[in-house]
Amino acid sequence: MNSTFGNPFQQPPNNQPSQNTSNAPFRVIDSAQGATASFEILEYAPLQAGQYYFQQRAGGRLKQVRIVMNNGKVIMEAGALQFLKGHIQSQNDVGGVSGLMGKLAGSMLNNESAFKPSYVGTGEIYLEPSFEHYLVYHLQNEEIIVDKGMFFACEATVEVGTAMQKSISSALKGGEGLFQTKLSGTGIAIMKSPVPANEIMKLQLNNERVQVDGNFALLRTGGISFTVERSAKSLLGSATSGEGYLQTFSGTGTLWIAPTEPIYFPAPTV
Secondary structure: OEEEEOOOOOOOOOOOOOOOOOOOOEEEEEEEEOOOEEEEEEEEOOOOOHHHHHHHHOOOOOEEEEEEEEEEEEEEOOOOEEEEEEEEEEEOOOOHHHHHHHHHHHHHHHOOOOOOOEEEEEEEEEEOOEOOEEEEEEEEEEEEEEOOOOEEEEEOOEEEEEEEOOOHHHHHHOOOOOEEEEEEEEEEEEEEEOOOHHHOEEEEEEEEEEEEOOOOEEEEEOOEEEEEEEOOOOHHHHHHHOOOEEEEEEEEEEEEEOOOHHHHOOOOOO
16 A cells, blocks of 8 residues: 655646736635636635634635636536626536435435536636635546535536445444545546645555544545444454544545544544
8 A cells, every 4th residue: 555645636737826926815826727617726815804813823824716617617516606707607407306306315414515506608706715725636537435525616527426325334433424425527626625735645555445543534536445344343342442433445546534634623522
């Protein structure tokens, strides 16, 4: 099993983040060019608002996703839009009664909205700004499964669906719910991340297994299965090891974990 730290998110070649050369209050810190739309991560200069003083002293910066479309189509999480300009129209593809019921069932269990609006046309779309971190990922005829709540936006060439856990125990004891978000196809996707990209660890599995004590696994490719197992084969073993149930990832592919996430978001003490 190989592992690396750093930004594991592939970008098209010859696509370097640009610098701010105008009077805009932000700079572009990451970007990716798709077939009919480009995605940019904007970082604002320090705000004057006093309530963010200490957060900004610690290095936190307000960020925003900008999508520039050229007769293109994008999909985003409901409520993500802040404003747009140009010749752009919104759509809401429900997919009939069966599609509606499937979306509702998945949304109740994967912590994301049932309806993901799409926007078609030419112009610019600005999504809601946040102090969160954003990740740009270029899917290349592949399938990835992402942690609940991470999906933010993507090209329409990427299919946004759900992946169901293989067992009830995985859903109840794994902390991920019965459904997770599945992205498949080819195109650019934007995800929210609890940690900066350079703190994400990329694990390459070759018919191997990784066990995680906590909910800091972010993404996995389609060849990796997810289950929940006891840390030892017996109740006595689990008690003496000091651990309970472990998230278990098995197979061949790539797994992204954020070992520093528990530092930012410590588990509540009982």
